[in-house]
Amino acid sequence: PLPAKLEDVALGWLRDVLGLPPETGVGFVTGATMANFTCLAAARHSVLKQAGWDVEADGMCGAPPVTVVVGEEAHPTLFKSLGLVGFGRNRVVRVPVDKQGRMRADMFPDLSGPTIVCLQAGNVNTGAFDPAPQIIPKAKAANAWVHVDGAFGLWAAAAPCKAHLMAGYADADSWATDAHKYLNTxxxxxxxFVRSPDVLQAAMAISAAYLPSSSTRDPANFTPELSRRARGIEVWAALHTLGRSGLADLVERTCRYAVRFAEGLRAAGYTILNEVMFNQVLVTFGDDERTRRVIAGIQRDGTCWCGGTTWQGQTAMRISVSSWATTDADVERSLQAMIRVASELA
Structure with a gap:
């Protein structure tokens, strides 16, 4: 049917613009949480199969232990997915991170036995990327599976001026992202995304006497759901409308806007906590209480909307720019409103 064909077309485009291996398979799921879950289920299948265990048939009870390595600033949805897939939210090895939330390669542990390493491409607060060129070779040398949580950051590969941030990530085994972020679906x-479609299908496939079989790709064999809507249509439509150059412009333009926000707020005397390398900005307006008041004031003002966050123990305002509709004028008007509200609450 047409929805399945459009998924195939969209998959080819996605592999191209994101710089993923040409054999990569994909499951169109609900969001980054289920994308992480789906990829981790594929990872579970692969590492336990290598250990001689059929997890789909025999479950996790009695299975060989699997080591899961994450960074200290991994996103909460990754931990939720680890719990759903049976590894547990707390039974992980946490690698220390730097001030930007990047996993410290010099603190990366020695690996042995069935192992899954979870990297982050684009921290939700700072936009930082784990050092894949240093970590993935270590993981591969130990025969570990490497998964990438790239809800925001995976899209850096589509923009020539930001593609360097994704250096080394194509050597991973799976990647999770959201289309509702940079594609604005x-x-x-x-x-x-899973490098081996066969592994993804082994973890997700379903068969029943009443279900038709086909020699072509069946989307139901690549996602947790059997009954679902045709999610690939919006992805196909966004990519078809934007094209390669349009998507690159969207990523580069919003990253430029993030830099402008940081420069303007810093010039006004406020503290920028992160290196603005992607589309995220963290700013404080003084102590934690004052920062919270300014955030509330900006939200009441209504010119723009920014939320609060806590970054390594400090309250901050988080600016995240990813909308196709944002213009230079919007940024300048929003920046003026932020500075005005902050000065009024001084």
Whole structure:
């Protein structure tokens, strides 16, 4: 049917613009949480199969232990996914991070036995990327599976001036991202990429006497759901409309806007906590209480909307720029409103 064909077309485009291996398979899922879950289920299948265990048939009880390595600043949805897939949210090895939230390669542990390493491409607060060129070779030398949580950051590969941030990530085994972020599709548009479609299918496939069989790709064999909407249509439509150059411009333009926000707020005397390398900005307006008051004031003002966060123990305002509709004028007007509200609450 047409929805399945459009998914195939969109997959080819996605592999191209994101710089993923040509054999990569994909499951169109609800969002980054289910994308992480789907990829981790594939990882579970692979590492336990290598250990002689059929997890789909025999479950996790009695299975060989699997080591899961994450960074200290991994996103909460990754931990939720680890719990759902049976590894547990707390039974992980946490690698220390630097001030930007990047995993410290010099603190990366020695690996042995079935292992899954989870990297982050684009921290939700700072935009930072784990050092894949240093970590992935270590993981591969130990025969570990490497998964990438790239809800925001995976899209850096589509922009020539930001593609360097994704250096080394194509050597991973799976990647999770959201289309509702940089592609600006509606919610319920996650993408679970797995290097080996056979591994993804082994973890997700379903068969029943009443279900038709086909020699072509069956989307139901690559996602947790059997019954689902045709999510690939919005992804296909966004890519078809933007094209390669349009998507590159969207990423580069929003990253430029993030830099402008940081420069303007810093010039006004406020503290920028992160290295603005992607589309995220963290700013404080003094102590934690004052920062919270300014955030509330900006939200009441209504010119723009920014939320609060806590970064390594400090309250901050988080600016995240990813909308196709944002213009230079919007940025300048929003920046003026932020500075005005902050000065009024001084």
């Amino acid at each position: 509606p919610y319920d548009s996650g993408l679970a």
